[in-house]
Amino acid sequence: MSVRLKLTLSYAGFLMVAGLLLLAAVWLFLLRYVPDRGMLYNPDDRPAGVFPIRSALLEVFAPRAAAVLAFLLVFGLVGGWILAGRMLAPLTRITDATRSATHGSLSHRVLLPGRRDEFRELADAFDAMLARLEAHVAEQQRFAANASHELRTPLAVSKTLLDVARADPHADTGEVIERLHSVNARAIDLTEALLLLSRANQRSFTREPVDLSLLAEEATETLLPLAEKHGVGVETGGDAAATGGSPALLLQLTVNLVHNAIVHNLPDGGAVRVTTGVRPGTAVLTVENTGERLTPERAATFAEPFQRGTERVHTDHAGVGLGLAIARTITHAHDGTLDLAPRAGGGLRVTVELPAVSPSSGTP
Structure with missing residues (x-):
């Protein structure tokens, strides 16, 4: 019945x-x-x-x-x-x-009129779920389209190089091989970034106690040669900030933020500051870099996949446009938040807040 x-x-x-x-x-x-x-x-x-x-x-x-x-x-x-x-x-x-x-x-909404009762609350919750689902599907469609385009580009370039080399038997094969190597390396970087995104989204990792201050030191030491190459000074500071999660993913998060701050900087005399600390219930990692003045609306788009901020990128380190997108995905997979905000004097400030845990037990 x-x-x-x-x-x-x-x-x-x-x-x-x-x-x-x-x-x-x-x-x-x-x-x-x-x-x-x-x-x-x-x-x-x-x-x-x-x-x-x-x-x-x-x-x-x-x-x-x-x-x-x-x-x-x-x-x-x-x-x-x-x-x-x-x-x-x-x-x-x-x-x-x-x-x-x-x-x-997914654009259809219930929009139930009348006073707020149990049915109205159910309809409003359903509308909110549809809105989030529609936004998520749209983001996934944009991501799939951008990923397909990015993956197609190195393949098309490789095909063009091979066609040119086959058409001209007397061409310099050393130059062709060098360009093919560069294109292939970019395709590998992009594929690894996509796999990392997928792994972070699935949350298929074991949570362990992690100190963000130690990750910040390791990331800056790893990227110090890159910073010296670009003439960017890197400074670290702050207190111990214990959280729980995957040490490998959180290190990748920190490396991506510091790498982004170095290559998206002033052409000369830039600076990067990495700090860690603890707020009530959260462990905080902040990465700041100098650069051009940004609006809050433009800064918020940098975490979208394949958004490189082309006006600020050094031509020799354009990346694959997934650095901040990966950082945001890793943050969300660890139940944290990632905030992008312009600095008053120019540049970008990235603040990551993760649930704080006891360093010894790894519990909140």
Whole structure:
């Protein structure tokens, strides 16, 4: 049976039970206060015999009680059907929106009017879920399109180089091999970045206690030659900041942020500052770099996949456009937040907040 029919039968059944109880109460009242028999009198006030009052009352009461019960049954069924339909109307709208979503129409919303009740809260929660799902699907579609384009580019370049070399047997094969090596290395970097993104999204890692300050020191030492090459000074500081997660992924997060800060910097005399610390309940990693002045809207787009900030990138280290996207994915996989904000004097400030844990136990 449908829910509407169940509600209708429940309403009608309750009404019938209430009617029966009321009629039973009336009958008990009559039995208590009405005598069983009464005297019949002639016109001259002489007794003419005994009259069974209760039997006569039952003959009058029973058909009228049955009529009342029949009316309550019909009224309960019709009224229950109408009331159940009105009460279930919001569920019908939510069901229609669900069907639309299953057919790929994620833009449809319930938009349930009226006062805030349980159905309104359910509809609003469903609309919010659809909005997040639509945004996620759109992001995944953009990512797939960008990834396909990025992967196609080195393959197309390799094919062009091979076609040119085959068409000209006397061409310098050393130069072709060198260019093919460079293109192939870029394709490998992109593939590894995509695999890292997938691994972080799946959260397939074991959580261990990790000190962000130690990761910051390791990342800056690893990238110090790159910083010297670009003439960028790197400074580290702060306190121990213990969190829980994958040491390899969190190191990759830190390396990506420091690498991004070095190569997206001033052409000469740039600076990078890496600090760690603890706030109530969170371990904080902050990476700042000098550079051109940015707007908050533009800075927020740098964590999107394949957004390289081409105006600020050094031509010899353009990367694959996934550094900050990977950092954001790793942060979210560790139940943290990554915030991008422009610095007042120019450049970018990246703040990562992760759940703080006890260094010894690894528990919050």
